[in-house]
Amino acid sequence: MTENGYRVLVDGVALGDLLQLDEPLSLWGGLDATTGLIIDHHHPQAGESMSGRIVVMPHGRGSSSSSSVLAEALRLGNAPAGFVLGEPDAILVIGALVANRLYGTSCPIVCGPAPRGWAGMWRIEHNRVTPVSG
Amino acid sequence: MLLTEPDQAMLGGAQGMAVQMAMELIVATGEAEAAPALLDITTAHIDGCLYHGQAGLDFARTLIEAGARVRVPTTLNVSSLDLLHPELYRGSQDTAASARLLMDAYVEMGCAPSWTCAPYQLSSRPAFGEQIAWGESNAIVFANSVLGARTSRYGDFLDICCALTGRAPAVGLHTEEGRRATLQVDLDVPGHLLADDLFYPVLGHVLGRIAGSAVAALVGLDERATEDRLKALGAAAASSGAVAMFHAVGVTPEAATLLEATGGVDLANKVTIDVDDLRAARVSLGPAGGPLDAVSVGTPHFSLEEMKELARLVVGRVTRVPFYVNTSREVLTKAEREGWFAPIESYGATIVTDTCTYITPIMETSGGVVMTNSGKWAFYAPGNLGVEVAIAGLEACVDSATSGEIVLGDIW
Numbered sequence: 001m002t003e004n005g006y007r008v009l010v011d012g013v014a015l016g017d018l019l020q021l022d023e024p025l026s027l028w029g030g031l032d033a034t035t036g037l038i039i040d041h042h043h044p045q046a047g048e049s050m051s052g053r054i055v056v057m058p059h060g061r062g063s064s065s066s067s068s069v070l071a072e073a074l075r076l077g078n079a080p081a082g083f084v085l086g087e088p089d090a091i092l093v094i095g096a097l098v099a100n101r102l103y104g105t106s107c108p109i110v111c112g113p114a115p116r117g118w119a120g121m122w123r124i125e126h127n128r129v130t131p132v133s134g
Numbered sequence: 135m136l137l138t139e140p141d142q143a144m145l146g147g148a149q150g151m152a153v154q155m156a157m158e159l160i161v162a163t164g165e166a167e168a169a170p171a172l173l174d175i176t177t178a179h180i181d182g183c184l185y186h187g188q189a190g191l192d193f194a195r196t197l198i199e200a201g202a203r204v205r206v207p208t209t210l211n212v213s214s215l216d217l218l219h220p221e222l223y224r225g226s227q228d229t230a231a232s233a234r235l236l237m238d239a240y241v242e243m244g245c246a247p248s249w250t251c252a253p254y255q256l257s258s259r260p261a262f263g264e265q266i267a268w269g270e271s272n273a274i275v276f277a278n279s280v281l282g283a284r285t286s287r288y289g290d291f292l293d294i295c296c297a298l299t300g301r302a303p304a305v306g307l308h309t310e311e312g313r314r315a316t317l318q319v320d321l322d323v324p325g326h327l328l329a330d331d332l333f334y335p336v337l338g339h340v341l342g343r344i345a346g347s348a349v350a351a352l353v354g355l356d357e358r359a360t361e362d363r364l365k366a367l368g369a370a371a372a373s374s375g376a377v378a379m380f381h382a383v384g385v386t387p388e389a390a391t392l393l394e395a396t397g398g399v400d401l402a403n404k405v406t407i408d409v410d411d412l413r414a415a416r417v418s419l420g421p422a423g424g425p426l427d428a429v430s431v432g433t434p435h436f437s438l439e440e441m442k443e444l445a446r447l448v449v450g451r452v453t454r455v456p457f458y459v460n461t462s463r464e465v466l467t468k469a470e471r472e473g474w475f476a477p478i479e480s481y482g483a484t485i486v487t488d489t490c491t492y493i494t495p496i497m498e499t500s501g502g503v504v505m506t507n508s509g510k511w512a513f514y515a516p517g518n519l520g521v522e523v524a525i526a527g528l529e530a531c532v533d534s535a536t537s538g539e540i541v542l543g544d545i546w
Contacts, residue, residue, distance in 0.1 A: 024346070030517070033187055041517050042374075059347045062373050063271050064271055065181055065186060065289075065290055067292070068186040068291070071189035071190070076187075090167055095291070101155070109166075
């Protein structure tokens with residue numbers, strides 16, 4: 001983390017169990033918005049739930065439709081609580097922004113190093129990403 | 135971000151609520167990408183017309199109620215429905231009705247009902263150097279790499295915002311610097327592979343895994359990398375990775391030499407792709423033998439050249455399994471005029487327009503093994519459709535369909 005914290009791509013506050021993705025995931029073809037489960041058969045974490053998690057991803061992958069899938073998952077309440085990305089991804093950003101406008105949902109997205117050292121719950125708070133112990 | 139006076143006027147609502155909302159979203163996204171300013175775009179291609187649930191429809195309706203109207207020529211991507219062959223649709227009528235409303239909404243905003251994922255095959259396509267805002271990952275990588283037009287990876291929603299304002303964040307692949315290769319990929323493969331259709335989607339699959347979102351300079355391709363083969367390569371790389379542009383040195387328009395592709399820099403970041411990498415990728419994409427349940431080709435949409443080639447391959451033969459050909463209505467019309475549709479129809483193939491077999495319920499097969507010539511189809515279909523995939527070149531697809539068994543030599 002830099003002195004100024006993480007770069008805020010979509011501002012907000014979120015709390016959730018960490019989901020460190022071993023590989024990037026295209027949400028379209030990768031996330032079932034109706035269940036929150038990872039459905040990409042090629043993905044090492046296929047079958048895991050993204051719902052309510054702080055998802056850590058090095059960068060985005062694949063389809064332009066991932067913004068629609070994120071917005072739909074947010075509408076249905078099955079989306080990640082927030083994202084920590086290694087590099088900015090406009091496709092996820094626009095999905096989170098549009099769902100916020102349409103439904104008032106929150107899904108903060110920050111850019112910076114992957115959280116380490118604690119596999120449990122983490123909090124995104126504006127430009128800070130911190131572990132929540134016990 | 136530095137906004138021009140007209141930008142600020144749009145942001146302030148001077149041109150109506152739809153333009154204002156679009157501009158707010160462009161600025162917010164542009165700031166996330168650290169764009170210093172916006173730039174003018176000449177065309178847009180909208181991915182958001184494919185139905186993924188209520189959210190997409192809610193957004194389109196919100197825009198229409200706010201008076202949305204595109205201000206640059208705008209084409210539409212595939213949707214969930216084949217309007218020319220509606221009888222092919224096997225999904226729920228509720229979903230079909232919503233999907234249709236979404237399609238109508240984008241047409242109402244002034245978009246052209248092109249319904250294709252390959253807008254670069256349409257009679258009007260962007261020229262070298264044009265700034266455009268395109269959605270659809272395969273169209274993005276093709277426009278940047280093969281046409282030399284300039285687009286970022288636009289997601290659903292942002293694509294229409296750019297079309298409504300004619301503006302886009304001046305960042306990434308829109309800029310000279312953002313288009314330079316940062317990764318050198320040397321091909322260490324026997325020359326005969328470059329003459330094989332299957333080589334390109336498999337190479338693309340490997341490239342996407344290696345490059346992620348980086349712009350790679352591929353060294354080792356030659357003039358045998360036709361537009362259709364580069365289409366297959368790019369579509370696969372944009373699926374397995376986040377590839378939005380690649381250079382093929384000596385082939386693509388911004389890479390006459392390796393140094394042109396890198397902006398004069400000798401890259402330290404180098405990898406080699408060899409035959410073992412390709413063989414492993416092909417194996418990971420599906421079986422090389424056994425019974426076959428269906429074939430699907432044309433992801434991205436079949437070009438006129440591919441129609442011609444398929445017509446030649448199928449003459450006097452009949453498929454034993456369902457055989458789907460995805461294409462655009464424009465290419466289909468041209469193929470009919472050329473006389474290439476008749477042999478394909480006699481072969482027993484089903485032509486699918488406006489949509490594609492891996493995004494909507496069209497195929498009769500549920501489960502089983504489906505052969506495709508597309509790395510993109512191979513990547514997504516197992517998750518979307520629950521089928522197993524075998525990947526092969528077009529000729530092997532036809533041979534396999536005709537015999538009802540996977541016929542695939544080890545070309546590597």
